Amino acid sequence: MTTTGAPTAGATLRLLDKADKEIVKLDRAIVGAVYKFQHEFRKNPEAPSFDLKPLKGHERLWSARVNREYRALLVRLDGNDWLLVSVKHRGHVHRNLDRLAYGINQVTGAIEYVDLQVVEDGVLGSEAATARVATPADSAPEAAPDTPLFATYTAKQLADLGVAEPLIPIVLKLTTDDELLGLAEYAPRHTGEVLLRLRDGVSYRQVMDEVTAPVAVGPEESPESARGEDWQAAADRSQAVVITDDESLQSILEEGDFGRWKVFLHPTQARLVKRRYSGPARVGGGPGTGKTIVALHRVKHLVDQLPPGHTKPVLFTTFNKNLAADLRSRLLSLGGPQTLARVDILHVDQLATRVVSEADPGNAKRRIDDTQALREWRQLLVEAGESRWDAEFLSDEWNQVILGQAVTSRADYFRARRAGRGRTVTRPDRAEIWQLAERFTQRLDVKGMETHRQVAERAAQLEMARQRKIEERRRQEEERGGPGNIHAESGTGAWLRYRYRHIVVDEAQDLGAAHWKMLRAMVPQEANDLFLVGDTHQRIYDNQVTLGSLGINIRGRSAKLTLSYRTTREILGTAIGILEGTDFDDLDGSTDDLAGYRSVLHGGRPSLRSADSWDDELDLVVEQVQAWHDVPRESVAVCVPTNEKADEVVARLGRRGVTATKITGDGARGAEGVHVGTMYRFKGLEYRCLIIAGVSEGLVPRSAVDAWERTDRLRHRRELQRARSLLFVAATRARDALTISWNGEPSRFLRPLGAAGQ
Numbered sequence: 001m002t003t004t005g006a007p008t009a010g011a012t013l014r015l016l017d018k019a020d021k022e023i024v025k026l027d028r029a030i031v032g033a034v035y036k037f038q039h040e041f042r043k044n045p046e047a048p049s050f051d052l053k054p055l056k057g058h059e060r061l062w063s064a065r066v067n068r069e070y071r072a073l074l075v076r077l078d079g080n081d082w083l084l085v086s087v088k089h090r091g092h093v094h095r096n097l098d099r100l101a102y103g104i105n106q107v108t109g110a111i112e113y114v115d116l117q118v119v120e121d122g123v124l125g126s127e128a129a130t131a132r133v134a135t136p137a138d139s140a141p142e143a144a145p146d147t148p149l150f151a152t153y154t155a156k157q158l159a160d161l162g163v164a165e166p167l168i169p170i171v172l173k174l175t176t177d178d179e180l181l182g183l184a185e186y187a188p189r190h191t192g193e194v195l196l197r198l199r200d201g202v203s204y205r206q207v208m209d210e211v212t213a214p215v216a217v218g219p220e221e222s223p224e225s226a227r228g229e230d231w232q233a234a235a236d237r238s239q240a241v242v243i244t245d246d247e248s249l250q251s252i253l254e255e256g257d258f259g260r261w262k263v264f265l266h267p268t269q270a271r272l273v274k275r276r277y278s279g280p281a282r283v284g285g286g287p288g289t290g291k292t293i294v295a296l297h298r299v300k301h302l303v304d305q306l307p308p309g310h311t312k313p314v315l316f317t318t319f320n321k322n323l324a325a326d327l328r329s330r331l332l333s334l335g336g337p338q339t340l341a342r343v344d345i346l347h348v349d350q351l352a353t354r355v356v357s358e359a360d361p362g363n364a365k366r367r368i369d370d371t372q373a374l375r376e377w378r379q380l381l382v383e384a385g386e387s388r389w390d391a392e393f394l395s396d397e398w399n400q401v402i403l404g405q406a407v408t409s410r411a412d413y414f415r416a417r418r419a420g421r422g423r424t425v426t427r428p429d430r431a432e433i434w435q436l437a438e439r440f441t442q443r444l445d446v447k448g449m450e451t452h453r454q455v456a457e458r459a460a461q462l463e464m465a466r467q468r469k470i471e472e473r474r475r476q477e478e479e480r481g482g483p484g485n486i487h488a489e490s491g492t493g494a495w496l497r498y499r500y501r502h503i504v505v506d507e508a509q510d511l512g513a514a515h516w517k518m519l520r521a522m523v524p525q526e527a528n529d530l531f532l533v534g535d536t537h538q539r540i541y542d543n544q545v546t547l548g549s550l551g552i553n554i555r556g557r558s559a560k561l562t563l564s565y566r567t568t569r570e571i572l573g574t575a576i577g578i579l580e581g582t583d584f585d586d587l588d589g590s591t592d593d594l595a596g597y598r599s600v601l602h603g604g605r606p607s608l609r610s611a612d613s614w615d616d617e618l619d620l621v622v623e624q625v626q627a628w629h630d631v632p633r634e635s636v637a638v639c640v641p642t643n644e645k646a647d648e649v650v651a652r653l654g655r656r657g658v659t660a661t662k663i664t665g666d667g668a669r670g671a672e673g674v675h676v677g678t679m680y681r682f683k684g685l686e687y688r689c690l691i692i693a694g695v696s697e698g699l700v701p702r703s704a705v706d707a708w709e710r711t712d713r714l715r716h717r718r719e720l721q722r723a724r725s726l727l728f729v730a731a732t733r734a735r736d737a738l739t740i741s742w743n744g745e746p747s748r749f750l751r752p753l754g755a756a757g758q
Contacts, residue, residue: 002041011045011080013038016113017189017239017264022314023087026070031253033067034087039246041072045080055097060231061085063093075102075111077231083240085113092117101166103402104231108267109217110238111231112164112188119170123182146175149199157204160741162212164191171195181569182604184419189239189266190215193563200598210596215267238265261293261565262334272559273297280530280547280555282508282587286597287575287732291533292684295506296327298531300335302502303342312344313501315522319510319541321347323684324663326505348515349452352459355518359462365450369541369755370395372450375445380440389436393423393712396542398437403457404513410434423712463499463521470496498524507684508534511589512543516550525551536584536592539678540726542718546589554588562596566686568603571738575731580752582721606731606738608755610746614645614694617743618652621693624739625658625674628689633659635688637675639730641699648675649693679730690734692727693741700727700747724749 023034037050041064045052050064055073062082064072071093073086085102099117104110110699150158155168157573163171167187180199184192190211192308197207217237241263243249252260270285272294285291299316306313318324318329324347332340345355357363368376377391407413413434414427425433444450473496499522505511511519523529530552547554564572576594586592607624611617621638628636638649638660646662653660653674663677663685675687694700701723708716727749731738746755 005246009553010043011041011082013042013243014077014081014083014235014240015243015249015252016083016085016111017324019085019087019113020264021261024253026087030067030070030087033070033104034072035246035249037064037066037072038084038243038249041555042243045082051727055093055100058100061100063103068513073100073113075113075231077235081232081235083235083238084112086104086115088115101164103165104160104234105164105188105211105228106157107160107162107217108190108237108265109234110188110190110215111240112191112236114164114166114187116166116170119167119183119186122186123170123179124173143377149174149176150195153198158194159693160212161194161204161207162189162190162216163194167191178602181600184600185602186399189600196563196598196600198595200596202596211498214271234489239267261290265293265297266290266563269294269297269561273301276527277557278527279525279557280532280552280554281559282532282534282547282554283559283561284533284535284586284592285561286535286564286572286594287538288564288599288686289561289597290565291535291561292327292330292506294561295504295531295533296330296334296359299331299343299504300339302504302528303335303724306342306501309342312342314343315351315500315503315519316343316345316506317348317351317503317519318506319348319515320507320683321350322681323347323507324350326426326562326684333568348511348519349456352456352515352518355459355462356455367455368444368449368451370399370451370453372449373453376443376447376449377440380436380443384436384439386436386655389433390711392708393715394433394436394440396715398440399453400438400513403453406457411436423715453514455513456512456518460514460521463518466496467498467521470498487666494722498522502528503530505530505532506534507538509536509539510534510541510543512541513545513550515543516545516547516552520551532587534587536587537594538683538725538729539584539730540683540722542722544585544718545587546585547587548589558586558588560596562598564597564599564601566601566735567599567732568601568736569599570603570605571731571734572597572599574606574738574753575728578728578731578749579724584721584726597687603736606734606740608746608750608753609739609741610755611741611743614743617693617741618648620741621649621691622656622658622690623650625653626656628737630687633674634672636690637677637682637687637733638691638693639677639679639682639733640692640694641679641702642694643678645694646676646678657752679726683731683732684735685734687733688735689737690730691739691741692730694743695727695740695750696742697745697747700749 023031026029026034040047041050045064052062052064055061055063060076062074062076064074066072066087069089070087071090072084073088073093075083075085077083096115096117099115101116102111102113105112139598150171155172157167158171167183170183174183177199180195184196194207197211198204241252252263269290282293283291295316299314300313301522316327318327324345328340328345331343331345337655351498353367374391374395377395381387381389381391401407401416401418402413403418405424408415410431414430501523503519505519519530532554567575576597578596584592609620611620625636625638638650640646650660650662650702653676659673660676661673661682701720705716705719705723708719726745731740742750742755
């Protein structure tokens, strides 16, 4: 349960999770009446206009008038403490009094509310419902043409897992996945999660350990709470928010998923946010599982624990500058200016630049990215007449071995480890490579250039030097038995102390070794120092690291989120199919997978469409966008492999009267229209409807990748994995509808989905 704003003098009004989803579906005029109702109810629930009274046959369930036609259903917790569980037409309320079920879940200790009539009508169909649920859960079921999905489980087993007991008779009658997904929409979230895990083939014991045990009532709970009698304690265990001002409810109802997640954290997420970790911790999970939301709440939680002050002891960082800007606006929305004032929010290369600039304020070199650096490597090889080595190999060797291990001399390079590099090099080879690397570094220096990786490695060395001085000073103080000159300055010109007390990293899979060395040195090694969220299945940059080797030990402090709140099961199945046959690491030397990754959302199957040519495919794109005419243009996007194709999509849509805007490195160029961009630009974004076009062999993956198969099999495998991840990320940006198209031969990544060429 979450409280927002300051306490009120009148009644306490809480909103139960899922009640907000029901309210949003009402007509706008009725939603407006709900806003007015909650405002006045909090001031004086006894006002005659509410006609507040208990419902017949119910001890705690009360009705209050919202307007002439609609009623709010509230559970009275204690005194003037109320829980809003539903808003219904008055006729429905009084016709189905015996079908309104509510109580305290004996396993989770949380308050649950279910309208059995709505569930039966919406899930099983009104005619079948009466017959199907008439049989008590523990008696023998009637013969049915289809085998029930949960026929192997008893009512007691389901209850022990925390399934809402009023729903168990219905659960035991479900025969199709559509019925199960329909039930998950109406059921309390824990019930839906348990049932979906069981249906996905997860064992009973594993569901008990991974889903139920983390949210079960503990032995420390009061006897009244354990017996389901302490409604106040149950309210605190429930997914509910105290409405303290009009803006609280407006945020929940009008800000979409983020508005809900600001307050309705899943108990598993909430525990990850508030837990005290003895060292670095990592939270993984597939797209849409709320990793970034957990990171945002973690930042707010850490700030809330700080003593008063005006410094910024918490760093919130990520790899992409667009994502960093988005994190800033989200944190402001979540915690307000008072939280934002205590947090440094920078993308990680911006942070490295700050560190280097402090040490060398006169440095005026121009920063270039990996693509520009690769062009410089190619030009160097042409000018040198060098044909034995290719630019891609040398660029990787320079980035991952020479810069990655802070190699500064020829002798050090001869000793450097090259594990995972694939291609074997002899000692004479190393001598040649080192000579070329020196020439490349000199070339950049003469041109007044430096790469972001160079800056990151230099920043790491500077911060590690500062860390050594801090630890040496601490050792000296311990030997002397007291503090020395605490204001002694470090080599960077800053006070000799760690830059931050806590660091939270979003999209952790995209950071390189130098970034991690820098971050590790920026915060003391103590409780709650580093909190990382990420998913290696979404790694779209060539930064592969083993955190343990960089001084970041997450063993025993890793958790995984598995429930997607954004993408439908159908889209999820397609996206996971793209990754078929590929292994992924867990950032710490072991493997990671998407076992148990699933969605509670249900929708149409993604569409796979082929065309004879790119020109014909552009027509398919226009046709599909126009078919989504009832969806706001800003909620529709087209994703393509190259910038050139993005420009062509924008032009074709424009000629057909469809406004479109291209997504650049600084975000969308305009505020209106269909968003169009390359796959890299869609990281961290989401849309109701999405087209991925140009998914043809030779483009996804690009044809040049296969050249590595003959010369460097490890590099070839890594490049294919990156290309798969990029397509996977793009596919999981879609919330409701996804179309994938190609011309000529479809990408090999689409073959598991049944795609075929012309």
